[in-house]
Amino acid sequence: MRPLTPRRVVLISAALGAVLFIAVVISLRMGAYPISVPEIVMTLVDRFLGRSSQIPPDFWNVVYEIRLPRIALGILVGASLSTAGAGFQALLRNPLADPYVLGVSSGAALGAIISLALAPETPGMIQLAAFAGAGATIAVVYFLGRRGGHVDTATLLLAGIVAVSFLSAVIMFLMTMLPGRELRGMAFWLMGDLASPPPISSRWLYLLLVIGVGSIYTTSSDLNLILTGEQEARHLGVNVNRVKVVVYVAASLLTGLAVSVSGAIGYVGLLVPHLMRMMFGSDYRLLVPTSALGGAVLIVLADLLARTVVAPTELPVGAMTALVGAPVFIYLMRRRVR
């Protein structure tokens, strides 16, 4: 009778958590230094129980210094981007909304680059700047995408395309003009890359992730109603403006967070929420946690492919997601136009 129970949300999330754990173990296993699955599990268990002395230093290095930080970063980025995508889709009432497609990621990247040029040493500044860039971009795209008081799907996507190309041009300009090798090395970073660990304690980043995803989750009942119509949601007692502000800020925060550590990885926010809708329905009370976990799984696996397909050379993980995401985007768009 009840369409969704908290029990179901917990069970499905736990199942996806298990899938994520398996993805992490597989990802830990693959690489130049061979480690067997039992060894990985033992190592993780030892670490968890605090028996670090039993772990051989070679293992310790490969697992905890090289592979795990990168995987953890992938989890952070995947969860952020796909939750942000689900948030933007509800906020803009547009199923094709995605931080990358709308130019929000580019805005965040521009913010990040400006902060690197102006205040490279200030901790947290890059995250703040990326957040500001994301928030400013979505605001501009939103107003460009409005026609006659309504957000029109096609106009919004065009506004996104324009934003992406304009912001990319500005980024190119800055990279050419500004001195310093790091900036030029960013071409790779801009495609979305997990290889360079962020200079800030990841504890803060995870705290921001939890705040962002949690904020969007608190509005999930409201978002369900907003998806059936803003005016109707108002009639049913939803404070639509409050919800919009919360989702706008939280989704910008999540995008800024992801871009500040990994560059602009595309299509995650589009692919994952849609996949989760197909599997579990479009109820946001389930969609938000499953998108966060599913996004983490996707990025962990995509990064695994990115660093093993043409090993020892690595691809940017953003190239992997775009390879899958762009065709899916076209498919979804054509299905809607039909």
Add this chain to the structure above:
Amino acid sequence: MSSLGFGTATRDASTPGAGNTHLKVEQASYAYRATDASAPTFTLGPVTFEAQAHEIVAILGPNASGKSTLLTLLAGLNKPLSGRVEINGAEVSQLDLRVRAQRIALVGQESELLFPLRVWEYVLQGRYPYGRRLRFESDQDCLYAANALAQVGADRLRDRWMDQLSGGEKQRVILARALAQQPSLLLLDEPTQHLDIGGKVELLRRLRRLADGNRYTVLVVTHELDLASEFCDRIVLLHKGKCLRVGTAAEVYDRALLEEVFEAPLEIEMRPNGRPRVILQGS
């Protein structure tokens, strides 16, 4: 776990039917302006009428007469520029959003769904005003939703997808969601628009039964002069933003008046039951 999904009906003390006058509209007016300084592009009012429990009130008028504007005032979406709109003694525009949704339900023009939704989930949305912001439906919510579906005769539709319903079925489901809100005032914005004549009569009969049996006050914005005459207790006639007349159909349906308002030649025939019928003249 169930503590998350609490959905007990925390209803205000002034439940419907406590007093007899449910809806009181007193000299309510409104004006749309492009900007605060500019001259109003449309002005409504002042409008005065009352509606009791069990009553169906029709708001009649040609296009651009102010029907929808009046509806936004009644629904509390806009605050009247002057005058008052009260429900059970409380000013509608000052009610907390959720309290308002517990008292007033609006059946609007259907809107496009972004993602597919089942009828059952749609009707359960009507339970949103009861309980916390982030909520899971309780068994009690399901009971109310099931009752609402039964009241509109749509039990068998519960597992269908919303976008696969016919116009009449969809109308009934939208009405069911409004009933799940347990309102005391039910507002309907041109509910007969997409229905064939059988569907129109069926809907109005249903509204009549709901008003009689459940102490609802029902307010219908419509173009259907004959249906309004047949099923409604009171008519509010609007024209170019002015409230011309309020009363029973027999009091309001004056040939010269209606001809002027609707700009069409017509005749009024008084039927034995005291309800007039409007006959359009071809030439």
